[in-house]
Amino acid sequence: MGKIFTNDPPFYQQLRAIAIPVAVQNLITVGVSMLDTLMLGSMGEVQLSASSLANQWFFMLTVINFGLAGGANVLVAQYWGKGEPAEIRKVLSIVYRISVCISLLFSLGALCCPEIIMSIFTNDAEVIAAGCRYLTVIGWVYPLYALGNNTIMLLRAVGTVRISLVVYSTSFVVNAFFNWVFIFGNLGAPRLEIQGAALATAIARVVEFLIVAWFLFRREHKIQFRLHDLRRFDRVMFGAFVRAATPIIFNDMIWAIGNSMITIIMGRMGKEFVAANSINSVVMQFASVALMGTSSAAAAIIGNTIGAGEYDRARDRARTLMYIAAMIGVAAGVLIFTIRPFILGFYNITEVTRSYAMSFMAITSVLVFFMAQSSVSMMGTLRGGGDGKFVMVIDVIFMWMICIPLGYIAGLRLGLAAPIVYFIIKCDEMIKSVIGAVRVYRGRWIRDMTV
Numbered sequence: 268m269g270k271i272f273t274n275d276p277p278f279y280q281q282l283r284a285i286a287i288p289v290a291v292q293n294l295i296t297v298g299v300s301m302l303d304t305l306m307l308g309s310m311g312e313v314q315l316s317a318s319s320l321a322n323q324w325f326f327m328l329t330v331i332n333f334g335l336a337g338g339a340n341v342l343v344a345q346y347w348g349k350g351e352p353a354e355i356r357k358v359l360s361i362v363y364r365i366s367v368c369i370s371l372l373f374s375l376g377a378l379c380c381p382e383i384i385m386s387i388f389t390n391d392a393e394v395i396a397a398g399c400r401y402l403t404v405i406g407w408v409y410p411l412y413a414l415g416n417n418t419i420m421l422l423r424a425v426g427t428v429r430i431s432l433v434v435y436s437t438s439f440v441v442n443a444f445f446n447w448v449f450i451f452g453n454l455g456a457p458r459l460e461i462q463g464a465a466l467a468t469a470i471a472r473v474v475e476f477l478i479v480a481w482f483l484f485r486r487e488h489k490i491q492f493r494l495h496d497l498r499r500f501d502r503v504m505f506g507a508f509v510r511a512a513t514p515i516i517f518n519d520m521i522w523a524i525g526n527s528m529i530t531i532i533m534g535r536m537g538k539e540f541v542a543a544n545s546i547n548s549v550v551m552q553f554a555s556v557a558l559m560g561t562s563s564a565a566a567a568i569i570g571n572t573i574g575a576g577e578y579d580r581a582r583d584r585a586r587t588l589m590y591i592a593a594m595i596g597v598a599a600g601v602l603i604f605t606i607r608p609f610i611l612g613f614y615n616i617t618e619v620t621r622s623y624a625m626s627f628m629a630i631t632s633v634l635v636f637f638m639a640q641s642s643v644s645m646m647g648t649l650r651g652g653g654d655g656k657f658v659m660v661i662d663v664i665f666m667w668m669i670c671i672p673l674g675y676i677a678g679l680r681l682g683l684a685a686p687i688v689y690f691i692i693k694c695d696e697m698i699k700s701v702i703g704a705v706r707v708y709r710g711r712w713i714r715d716m717t718v
Contacts, residue, residue: 275587278568281568284428285423285426285567286561289559292434293556295435297556299443301549303318304546304614306446308546308615308616309614313393313538315542316541316545319544320389320530321398321401321402323388325373326526326527327373328370328412328413330523331369331516333519334512334517334520335362337420337655338515339421340424340570341650341716342354343359344571344651345715346358347424347425347489348573359490360500363417377406377409378403381398381399384402385398385399388527398461402465404462405469411472411473412475414476414480416475418479419479430482433478438471442470444467446467448467511655515650518655518658521667522662525666525670525671529692532675533678536685540685543621543685544627546611546624547627547631551603551631551635554600554635558592561592562643562646563647565588566646568584568651570652589643589708592640592644596635596636596638600633603632607628610628627689630686630690634693634697636700641699648707652714653713653715662699669694673692674688
């Protein structure tokens with residue numbers, strides 16, 4: 268066992284301290300998504316598909332913000348390992364400025380040209396109309412989401428994770444309540460259906476932002492960020508941020524665009540495919556919450572360890588994380604395969620959609636093992652270790668040279684069966700998991716981005 272799992276009690280303590288709260292946070296977030304799909308799914312496939320496709324616009328913003336925070340977290344984790352909170356405040360200031368500018372552009376798109384956005388993903392007139400109603404409500408709160416979510420992700424790098432539980436558990440209750448009120452028209456409110464789902468989510472986003480802002484300025488004592496820090500601009504730190512974040516941001520943007528291309532392929536294959544994939548995605552996220560927590564913990568732990576100059580220890584910890592990821596992947600696969608028939612009983616869907624969803628979840632139950640390996644190795648260890656350029660190259664090559672072209676040919680040219688098309692557009696995870704594992708075990712990925 269000593270050769271597989273490192274004999275390092277502080278490592279396991281830090282892993283539990285970060286991974287468990289993040290896993291619970293993701294469980295709550297998935298719960299919100301599941302509520303939306305269940306409530307809208309009870310009204311049929313048009314509204315379920317519309318919300319799923321409309322959220323692709325928000326998904327692109329989420330991925331860009333994830334890239335910003337991911338790049339910043341490399342610096343934050345390493346500066347925290349060195350004991351330099353003043354430098355961390357400079358990083359936060361840069362992230363806040365950039366994220367607000369980007370999120371405002373996404374808000375303008377959602378509010379001013381929702382039809383154009385929806386037409387990118389589908390040619391179904393009913394789905395486009397319903398998606399437009401969703402976007403024109405939710406688009407107002409994108410900047411608040413960006414500020415709140417980036418703060419939570421950056422705080423993880425210094426080991427502050429419990430606030431995320433407070434934020435997202437409160438958000439879950441708020442979202443669930445207002446979903447019930449506005450989707451179905453309860454308590455005297457108008458029956459807004461898909462607009463009600465958007466309004467409930469918007470209210471929850473406002474609540475999230477207010478809690479995060481209160482915590483950051485009133486209760487957070489490690490970084491001690493204040494409003495006057497936003498007025499400071501450090502050219503040297505900006506250069507360090509650009510070096511650390513550019514490959515990650517570029518990686519995530521190209522990946523987000525690629526994922527949207529895949530969504531376009533799905534959208535052209537019919538609303539049954541989209542609805543089935545929406546159900547499958549929520550189930551996969553639910554079964555993978557432990558994986559999400561471990562991946563986030565890996566980035567913070569490896570970054571802190573490298574910042575402290577303990578390179579050999581970082582390599583040992585990285586190898587142990589790979590074994591933990593394998594166990595999580597097996598458990599998640601068994602869970603997905605087991606619960607799939609029970610989940611579908613909650614949806615008002617056609618037999619075609621039901622058949623697609625069952626097949627997609629069966630395929631996912633196998634692929635999730637490889638997803639676990641690639642997520643922890645690439646999104647956790649390698650990014651946290653400053654090896655973001657390698658991750659970028661691998662992600663771009665396999666998505667754009669394998670998944671997208673083969674998915675297009677299989678789905679829209681050859682007209683192959685939906686399960687085959689789904690497997691083709693997800694098969695890159697199998698290859699990336701092997702490449703990520705080899706990279707980690709060779710140990711040539713450590714980069715101190717603060718020097």
